[in-house]
Amino acid sequence: MKKSKKDWNNLSKQEAHVILDKGTEMPFTGEYNNFKEEGVFICRQCEQVLYKTSDKFDSGCGWPSFDDEMPDSIKRITDADGRRVEILCSNCDGHLGHVFKGEQLTSKNVRHCVNSVSIKFISSSNLEK
Numbered sequence: 855m856k857k858s859k860k861d862w863n864n865l866s867k868q869e870a871h872v873i874l875d876k877g878t879e880m881p882f883t884g885e886y887n888n889f890k891e892e893g894v895f896i897c898r899q900c901e902q903v904l905y906k907t908s909d910k911f912d913s914g915c916g917w918p919s920f921d922d923e924m925p926d927s928i929k930r931i932t933d934a935d936g937r938r939v940e941i942l943c944s945n946c947d948g949h950l951g952h953v954f955k956g957e958q959l960t961s962k963n964v965r966h967c968v969n970s971v972s973i974k975f976i977s978s979s980n981l982e983k
Contacts, residue, residue, distance in 0.1 A: 856900070856902055856945050857900050857901055857902075857915070858943075859900075859944050859946070861972050862899050862900045862901075862946060863898065863899055863900070863901070865898070865899060866897055868941065868971055868982055869899075869972075870971075872949060872951070872969045872971045872972055873899050873948040873949050873971070873972055874897065874948070875932075875949075876940070876949040877949075878968060878969060879917075879950075879969050881915065881916025881917060881956050882916040883916075883970075884917060884918065884969060884970025884971065885970045886918040886968075886970040886975065887916060887917060887918055887970065887974065888912075889907075889910070889918065889975065890907075891907065891908055891975065891977055891980075892907050892977065892978040893910075893975055893977040893978045893980070893981060894906055894907065894924075894974050894975075894976050895907070895910075895918075895920075895954055895968075895973040895974065895976075896973065896974050896975075896976055897945065897946060897948055897972070897973065898942040898948070898971065898972055898973055898974050899943065899948040900945045900946035900948065901974070902927055902931075902943055902944070902946070903924050903927060903946040903974060904923060904924055904927045904928065904950070905920045905922075905923055905927075905968075905973070906910065906922075906924070907926065907975075909921055909922040909923070911959065911960055912947050913957075913959050913965055913967070914966075915967055916949060917967045917968060917969060917970070918967075918968045918973070919959075919965050919966065919967055919968070920965075920966040920968065921948060921955075921959070921960040921962040921963075921964050921965060921966070921967065922959075922964075922966055924961060926944060926951075927943070927944055927945075928941050928942070928943070928944055928950070928953075928966070929941070929942040929943070929944045929947065929982050930942075930953060933952065938952045938954075939952060939954075940952055941953050941966055941968070943972075948971070948972060949969075949972065950966070951966065951967045951968040951972065952966075952967050952973045953959050953965065953967070954967065960970065
């Protein structure tokens with residue numbers, strides 16, 4: 855179930871810098887870069903489900919990487935630099951990171967490079983409740 859704007863989470867200064875101002879956290883510093891638990895990742899601002907942990911992989915880039923997304927959860931737009939594709943939460947337009955194709959890192963040949971501060975983890979055990 856999607857939350858309306860009035861029910862979105864308040865953001866810390868760092869979260870707002872990344873999610874609202876399209877900033878980037880430093881590589882290898884995010885809490886989910888080397889994260890291995892089972893569950894899903896949701897948007898930190900509106901809590902829409904974005905990614906399953908089964909689609910997370912270690913790309914070595916310094917940010918959490920995913921090679922697939924939940925249906926209709928991600929919006930893609932051309933980045934301000936005109937060279938990259940920015941990924942946003944399709945519900946709240948919160949900045950997540952960028953998507954890259956053609957790197958041959960997985961069989962799906964796509965990498966969503968996501969800021970840890972843009973997402974929150976929900977464990978499989980909490981989803982069953």
